[in-house]
Amino acid sequence: MDEAPAAGPGRPGAAASCHEVVKTHHTATGSVTALDGVSVSLPRGRVTVVVGPSGSGKSTLLRLLACLDTPDSGHVEVGGRRVDDRGARGRRLLRRQQVSYLFQRPGENLLPYLDAVGQVRLAARLRGTATTDEEVLALLDRLGLADRADHTPGRLSGGEQQRLAVACGVVGSPALVVADEPTAELDTAAAERVLAAMTDLAAGGVGFVVSSHDPRVRAVADGVLALDHGRLV
Numbered sequence: 001m002d003e004a005p006a007a008g009p010g011r012p013g014a015a016a017s018c019h020e021v022v023k024t025h026h027t028a029t030g031s032v033t034a035l036d037g038v039s040v041s042l043p044r045g046r047v048t049v050v051v052g053p054s055g056s057g058k059s060t061l062l063r064l065l066a067c068l069d070t071p072d073s074g075h076v077e078v079g080g081r082r083v084d085d086r087g088a089r090g091r092r093l094l095r096r097q098q099v100s101y102l103f104q105r106p107g108e109n110l111l112p113y114l115d116a117v118g119q120v121r122l123a124a125r126l127r128g129t130a131t132t133d134e135e136v137l138a139l140l141d142r143l144g145l146a147d148r149a150d151h152t153p154g155r156l157s158g159g160e161q162q163r164l165a166v167a168c169g170v171v172g173s174p175a176l177v178v179a180d181e182p183t184a185e186l187d188t189a190a191a192e193r194v195l196a197a198m199t200d201l202a203a204g205g206v207g208f209v210v211s212s213h214d215p216r217v218r219a220v221a222d223g224v225l226a227l228d229h230g231r232l233v
């Protein structure tokens with residue numbers, strides 16, 4: 001396993017980066033600084049894992065990198081483009097072109113009424129790219145889902161659903177796939193297959209960033225970032 005990806009301004013060609021980001025969440029009962037000056041650069045073609053105790057800021061960091069939120073200060077880049085100085089519409093556009101976001105619960109990543117081929121085709125269309133059926137089937141085959149091509153999510157296991165979500169995540173070649181604890185609800189064998197799918201597909205040039213408490217995820221990662229109390233350690 002390599003050292004953690006270098007902190008600091010994004011390297012040229014990075015999937016995503018952030019520089020000195022600070023993010024405070026405000027509630028009726030007080031404020032929590034979830035990120036306190038965090039700088040990371042996530043390479044393309046690699047799986048980077050973000051680890052840290054509960055409440056250390058992992059999900060907050062992933063949401064910033066996924067263009068779902070903006071920092072209070074510091075800046076975020078995805079696919080070489082600034083995120084934090086855009087309005088909601090500009091962020092939405094950048095997200096659609098450059099980012100995929102995978103939820104922990106496999107079912108939340110898929111539409112219940114579309115079969116596996118349909119899910120991948122829709123994901124490609126939403127990203128604004130065209131795919132042929134042959135390309136979709138080749139991708140499903142690569143993820144061990146060739147014989148599930150006409151199954152809807154209700155007829156797939158949790159692990160198969162999550163692998164299908166990974167397929168949807170990489171189609172159309174975004175810069176970054178963000179996955180917040182994607183193996184938390186899977187058994188060991190299923191989790192390992194999802195992780196193998198990520199490392200296999202990352203080689204095509206997409207950067208993956210995955211938060212996890214799961215030692216299996218750390219074991220396959222190309223780089224590990226550790227957060228504690230909103231700071232890199």
Ligand SMILES: Nc1ncnc2c1ncn2[C@@H]1O[C@H](COP(=O)(O)OP(=O)(O)OP(=O)(O)O)[C@@H](O)[C@H]1O
Nearest residue numbers: 025026027032034053054055056057058059060061
């Ligand atoms: N929307 C929010 N409103 C208020 N506080 C929040 C919000 N989101 C996160 N926080 C707080 O910010 C801190 C970091 O939360 P975050 O969800 O990023 O941690 P995490 O490392 O993902 O934790 P976990 O491992 O439990 O998922 C925590 O103290 C949390 O309570």
Ligand SMILES: [Mg+2]
Nearest residue numbers: 058059060180
């Ligand atoms: Mg979290």
